[in-house]
Amino acid sequence: MKKTVLFSLATISLIGQPNFVLIGPPGCGKGTFSFFMINEKDYHQICLGDIIRFHKKNNTETGKAIAANNGFVDDEMAYKIIRDEIHQCVENKRSFIIDGFPRNIPAFEFLIKVFSEKDINSSIVFVHFKIDDQTCIDRICNRIVCFKCTEVFNTTTKKPKKEMICDSCNAPLETREGEGIDATKKRLAYYREHTEPLVSQVNNSFKVITIDAKSPMGDCLAFYKTI
Numbered sequence: 001m002k003k004t005v006l007f008s009l010a011t012i013s014l015i016g017q018p019n020f021v022l023i024g025p026p027g028c029g030k031g032t033f034s035f036f037m038i039n040e041k042d043y044h045q046i047c048l049g050d051i052i053r054f055h056k057k058n059n060t061e062t063g064k065a066i067a068a069n070n071g072f073v074d075d076e077m078a079y080k081i082i083r084d085e086i087h088q089c090v091e092n093k094r095s096f097i098i099d100g101f102p103r104n105i106p107a108f109e110f111l112i113k114v115f116s117e118k119d120i121n122s123s124i125v126f127v128h129f130k131i132d133d134q135t136c137i138d139r140i141c142n143r144i145v146c147f148k149c150t151e152v153f154n155t156t157t158k159k160p161k162k163e164m165i166c167d168s169c170n171a172p173l174e175t176r177e178g179e180g181i182d183a184t185k186k187r188l189a190y191y192r193e194h195t196e197p198l199v200s201q202v203n204n205s206f207k208v209i210t211i212d213a214k215s216p217m218g219d220c221l222a223f224y225k226t227i
Contacts, residue, residue: 017041018207019089019120020097021111023199024129025191026184027136027143028213030099031152033127037097038150039168046085047099048078050150079110090118104194108201126202129213133188140184144173 020037022030037043052073055063062081066073082101089096102108115121142155144164148171153160160166164173178187202208 017095018125019095019123021101021124021126022097022099022129023126023195023202024213025131025133025136025196026179026187027139028129028131030129031145031150034097034099035149035151041095044085044089044094044096045099045150046082046089046096046101047150048081048101050147051081051085053147075106079107082111083114086114086118090120102195102198103190105198105201108198112205121205124206126199126206126208128199128208128210130210131213133185133192135214136188137181137184140179141181143179144175146171146173 020033020043022033024030034043034045034047038045052066054060056066056071057063059067062077065077069077078101082098086096086098098111102111115124139154139157142157144153144155144160145151146153146166146169149166149169151166151168152158153166153173160173165171166173199208199210
């Protein structure tokens with residue numbers, strides 16, 4: 001059985017360009033990780049929430065199907081979205097990063113099946129973001145995001161140069177739905193009960209990197225730049 005290792009963010013180095021699956025609670029820094037990988041390493045981001053929002057906003061066929069289902073995205077639809085995104089990346093030989101999926105054991109088992117179908121298990125690295133709930137709550141309550149380029153800002157620790165305007169693409173910044181304190185606490189509780197325990201299962205078959213997500217972002221980016 002493989003063991004999860006807590007690496008030094010300043011010294012770790014990975015050979016090659018793996019595909020990443022991010023496991024961490026809301027507010028842990030997954031979005032910042034993804035933004036860097038997309039813009040500096042040319043990764044394709046697979047974020048179920050962002051993809052769903054895109055389909056709803058643009059009234060695509062998937063968006064229409066979601067609307068017909070009273071805005072609810074069931075497991076079957078979510079799995080299809082994830083599978084199609086992974087298949088497209090493999091076919092285009094493009095590295096990907098999965099953010100916010102899987103959230104529970106059935107989703108994890110589905111994801112492993114997709115990896116096996118495409119014979120890419122050896123390229124997968126799970127990144128476990130270790131952080132306390134209160135830090136996540138503080139971050140989320142001050143978070144503003146760009147839905148155009150996915151960059152994430154914070155009204156206290158990472159303010160945009162222009163108020164509510166993205167530094168990278170000049171699009172308006174917005175707050176995400178469902179990011180109040182009560183909703184965030186519920187999401188954190190779900191994560192601790194259903195998602196975080198997946199790390200022990202991942203260890204049986206995949207490489208896992210556990211990082212201290214409370215570290216200063218500069219240290220985290222130093223780690224990312226070694227990849």
